[in-house]
Amino acid sequence: MTVLVGPNNQGKSNLLHGISLGMKVIDQLAIGVNPPRASPRRSPMLFHPRRRELVNDFDWERDYPLNLTTRSYTSIRFEFRLDAKEVTDFQRIIGSRVNGTLPVEIKFYPNKPPSLSIPKPGKGSKSYAAKSPEIADFIKKRIKFIYVPAVRTVDQAMQVINQLASERMNSLEEDLEYQDLLRKIEDKRSEHFRALESSVSTRLGSYLSGFEAIEIVGEPVSDFAAVRDILIDDGARTSLLQKGDGVKSIVSLALMHDVAEHTNKDRQVILAVEEPEAHLHSDAIHEIRKVLAQVASKQQVILTTHSPLLLNRSHVASNILVQDNRARPTKRLEELRDCLGVRPGDNLSSATVSILVEGQTDERFLRKILSEKSSRIEGALIDGSIKIRPSGGGSGLTAAAKHLLIEPTTMFALIDNDNDGKNTLKKLGDDTLVPVENIFLVSPGGFFNKELEDFYSKEIHHRVMNQMFAADVASFEPWNDEKKWSNQVKPFLRTIGKPDDTYTVDTVKIRLVEEIERVGTEGLNPQASPILDSLVARLEKVVI
Structure with missing residues (x-):
């Protein structure tokens, strides 16, 4: 978006x-x-x-x-x-x-x-x-462009609705029964037009010198699919034309969502919406944000806005700053604050829930798995109510928690169950930074010395190792009960003549999480499920 x-x-x-x-x-x-x-x-x-x-x-x-x-x-x-x-x-x-x-x-x-x-x-x-x-x-x-202007008069609202409805009705063009009926109607109408032409021609011949012929051209029969009105029953059955601008906006955006869901896979829709927040109550803006984010997951969405609620918080560079005859991607949230006139108390960067993790691959893993396990959490991740924050390691996680104390956010933490994790856990507890009920350890099977990569299945490990190194991976057992994952992968790399430096190990981590993003929960170690299910249940209690 x-x-x-x-x-x-x-x-x-x-x-x-x-x-x-x-x-x-x-x-x-x-x-x-x-x-x-x-x-x-x-x-x-x-x-x-x-x-x-x-x-x-x-x-x-x-x-x-x-x-x-x-x-x-x-x-x-x-x-x-x-x-x-x-x-x-x-x-x-x-x-x-x-x-x-x-x-x-x-x-x-x-x-x-x-x-x-x-x-x-x-x-x-x-x-x-x-x-x-x-x-x-x-x-x-291959592309259908739909534009919704900010000023939504009655005529403009119906124009947009007709445009959206006609796109949804395109499937009728492939309905053979419907097309056959249209041909029959056209033939029957043409018979009456020809009869009328013949009758009028006889009269015109006596009125107009040099008259030769007349042809009556009707509106296309296919225009039967056009929308004349939409009736809304919200306690009183009323025409959309008599509803307020906010209702017209919401109906237009609901139709957009439907079009995006049902567009032919070979044809993309580009939705361009000018100030979708116009005429809407703040609660409705939150709902519109979710709709736009869901549409953007399948189609391209471009919008203009003055509302901080509608910014793309997941990808800051997708917010284009238009100022002084220039348009450029935004680099920092601070630029958006200044541009929109958001004051510190408006808290543009805060989220309802912040999940602290150690690394970037941890964030990618958790985003995929949580979204697949809970549609509520997926929606909160999309609209920015939940943010997963990589901290660069155990010590960085503690610093990130301290930084977030000034924001109105509920903190969670997912920590490796190793010596570094124990130190982080102690600091979080000593400073009462994260509530104990919101701290989760990577401890599949209840074992110590575990890292997030121990959440991945053996099949995922073997497939990735084979793809990367074309080596016999049968001897690689990622779930040793006593050794950390990194202390298991390094000897394996050395046995096949590969370096065991940080860069190589991190590359393996990236390939593993890419595979998880592809297959989702199917790629989990069965022993990881109780921990992740517990995290999901706790998050769902906190997220509104």
């Missing part, structure tokens, strides 16, 4: 409008509509793909960047990343090969239609230009 943040009047909305305009042009070029010439003041208008009505999206005097006054055009550039199948499809359909990235430039002029090109040096650029409709069609069939 990409979040555009910044002070008012700095260009956040313009960025979304630009993306929307560029994607709309791609759609228009894909269906072969030739926009008419416009006056020097206005860029060519675009046809609505269904109703064929003119939609004026770009005003040259209003929208042309003032710092580019010496140029005769302005442009929007996209960069689409293609997977292996899409690269193959592009070569088959377009006849040219791309290396996994498809750059596209849309140019707007003061007195001629917009154009699409592929910025590529050399002779290939001309062949791309000749195939711009095919390239636009290639993109359109």
Whole structure:
């Protein structure tokens, strides 16, 4: 999820409008509509793909960047990343090969239609230009762009709802029974139109000199799928058009969620939402945050916001700071605080629950397993209510706990059951940093000298070791009751001629957690389950 943040009047909305305009042009070029010439003041208008009505999206005097006054055009550039199948499809359909990235430039002029090109040096650029409709069609069939503006009037709300509903109803295009019924309705309607044409022609022939024929064209029968209204029963059955802006926003976002869930796997949806918090109570904003995060797990989401609640806390760099005619990824939470005017008391960095662990691989392991074991915990991890905080080792864990004392967060700790872990446990207890009921030891089977990697199954260990070193791993027994995991893996590495330094051991840890992220709870040591289940039960009592 990409979040555009910044002070008012700095260009956040313009960025979304630009993306929307560029994607709309791609759609228009894909269906072969030739926009008419416009006056020097206005860029060519675009046809609505269904109703064929003119939609004026770009005003040259209003929208042309003032710092580019010496140029005769302005442009929007996209960069689409293609997977292996899409690269193959592009070569088959377009006849040219791309290396996994498809750059596209849309140019707007003061007195001629917009154009699409592929910025590529050399002779290939001309062949791309000749195939711009095919390239636009290639993109359109793989991406659906949905834009929800901040000002949600009745007409705009219904436009968005129709757009979302029509995307959901696309499956009807593959329903043979439905298509057969449409053809029958069209045939029956055409019979009546032809009869009406014949009757009117007889009369017009006597009124108009030179009259030859008349043709009556009806709205597409397929427009039956359009939504005329939505009725909400919340104690009183009422049209959505009569509901407040907050309800319209929530319905639109609920439809977004549904579209994201049911979109064809070969077609991605990009949801662009301007200020989703607009018109909403704070409780509703929390719910919207969860919905957007869930949608973002499957589709691409871009939003603008002034609310700290909607920032992407899991990936700080996904928050794009728009300020002083620049847009750049945020590096630190402090930048977001300053940008949004959040004061220290607003506590942007705090979470309801903080789980302290020793290392980065511990964090990745715990995030995957907890999410799989509990949907409530998964939701809390997504929306930032629970944060797993790597501390860089036992001593770092104690320091992290002291730092968090100033924040309103409930602390948990998962600690290796070894000598270092015992020292950390003592410090946590002496300083009463973490409640004893929230401290969990890595002690599968109740044994001492255990590290988090002892939570992994033998099969995971053997598979990873074999993939990494192509060695006979049958002799490697990761669950020795008396030895630490690291003290078992180092002798094994030496026996197969590999270094046993920190870098190699850490690389093994990373490969192990990558395998756990792939297979989930299936890769657990059975003796780990009681400890992890106990942690889940305790967390679920704390998380609201």
